Amino acid sequence: MADKVLTANRLSDGISVWLDASGNWNEQLQAAFVARHKEAVDALEATGKQAFADNKVVDVNVVDVEGVDGVLRPLRMRERIRAAGPTIAYAAGYAGLTATAAPAA
């Protein structure tokens, strides 16, 4: 059985998150709790269902990962991109959120 982690998107902002060992939803894959046997995977799935039912997260999934030199790496590229973000320099010049006045309507 491949190692597994629990991932979802946070309800309020849609950001990808992973369940960590403390039971919190963390924005970093590397903080994820890794399930290595069936009972642990069952527990992850139950936690995911409950978090979905509690309206904390959406699109909850258990995904396969492997450890490479101590770093978690999802087996599917889709999940690797979810974890690392787009593979492209997508926001040239973006300086973060700043308060800006709305244009005159």
Added chain:
Amino acid sequence: MYRYDEFDHAFVSSRVEQFRDQVGRRLSGELAEDAFKPLRLMNGVYLQLHAYMLRVAIPYGTLNARQMRMLAYIARKYDRGYGHFTTRQNIQYNWPKLSELPDALADLATVEMHALQTSGNCIRNVTADHFAGAAADEVADPRPYAEILRQWSSVHPEFSFLPRKFKIAVTGAERDRAAIQVHDIGLHLKKNETGEIGFAVYVGGGQGRTPMVAKKIRDFLPEEDLLSYTTAIMRVYNLHGRRDNKYKARIKILVHETGAEELARQVEVEFAELKNTELKLPEKDIAAITAYFAPPALASRAEGWASLAQWKKADADFARWVQHNVHPHKHPDYASVTISLKPIGGIPGDATDAQMEAVADIAEEYAFDEIRVSHEQNLILPHVALADLEPIYRGLVAAGLETANAGLITDIIACPGLDYCALANARSIPVAQEISARFGSAERQAEIGELKIKISGCINACGHHHVGHIGLLGVEKKGEELYQITLGGSGDENTSIGEIIGRGFEPEKVTDAIEVIVDTYLGLRLDPSETFLTAYRRVGPQPFKDALYGDKTAAAA
């Protein structure tokens, strides 16, 4: 352009407040996801890989400077400083927070914009020729009819829960720049022998999993019958479209399974019932809507001819930009300008907030406050005096928007692909970037001439790969990306679906494969005036297969 009346304002505002209430109830837990998901989709809100995505409608791709500035503001305030213009003439934002989306929609409403019907099994944003109202080869402006269709189809009670999504495109010229034959309904605005305006009606085109070229079911439909006949088509589709299988639910499957002739007969039966009802368009209503789209008063600017010649002589880059990005206008002293959103090595269709504002400024100062979004993911200034081309170009240079590649090999359509999209199987954008960088030299692009590459990251074909002269479809094979190449597709008046050329290519080999195809074309074309598509239609796939795979056996593998 069309301006909201009191009803429109009240309606859009009420929908914003309705959505605000729905989002509030969702965040408080009062609404569960299963109940909320269809509501957010009705407001253009998707959930993608990294975040929510908001798709904002730009009706028939037309907007003004004030609206473009608001799109820039939305990008800056609610997103990460950029937006992605799509093949549906819309804009998508990739990082908005659900909790802030009602505010974003309220801001959009202040400039008469919304995100309604940009998702769901309804009639989507009606698209049109991006040179509408300006093109020298146009019979009539298609946008008044697109607007009539938009008003009729907005929250249409009968057509809000169709078997599947439904897309209508309208063109007003013989040269089809709206790809009408790959839409559910394609309307070709034309005049009959007595000079009356009407439409050739195409039905059942589409891309996706099962690409189909639309069938013409009417040679000439009088304009007054636009809504009654369209309603007749929708009724036949709504009744007989496959609701049992998502993959067979589009009207193209119904047309294919029923046969165009029988479907046309069924439509005529419905049409006979509807023809003389309230759906018949009164001449005065058509005139009233058409008046919104009256072209700007274009004064004679004949001095532009001499100036243009001088500027071109003095600046080779400017001359190249004029050659590729400037299109003939109805008025001889004017032109339409394509603002390429395809910088060499850049992300197709993306624009930063600053670039959007730069375009708004230029449009206001030089282009009668009109901007279009093309389905090829570029922006258009439809009405520009030749005498103003040079200052416009300087403005575009300052904003990094001066890429001279409209219609060339680096003017690539690409969907967001696996970098963003929850449906994608492979990335599109990095592939487009690498091809663009490989062929980026101006001389090489000019040598190759017109060549349209279109890339989709999954079979849903948002990147229109089926109608690319060279199409690339990303698939996932054994957990890795692989790119299938199609050749000979086209989305114009001679629409064709590209043919799969052979086995796919790994990401690191796909640009080399494109280069082999291009070099093969350059080697076999009769002369530089024979475009890639013309040459392909003359010689067929075999020379390209031989060049790519060495022998026929390998190509079949």
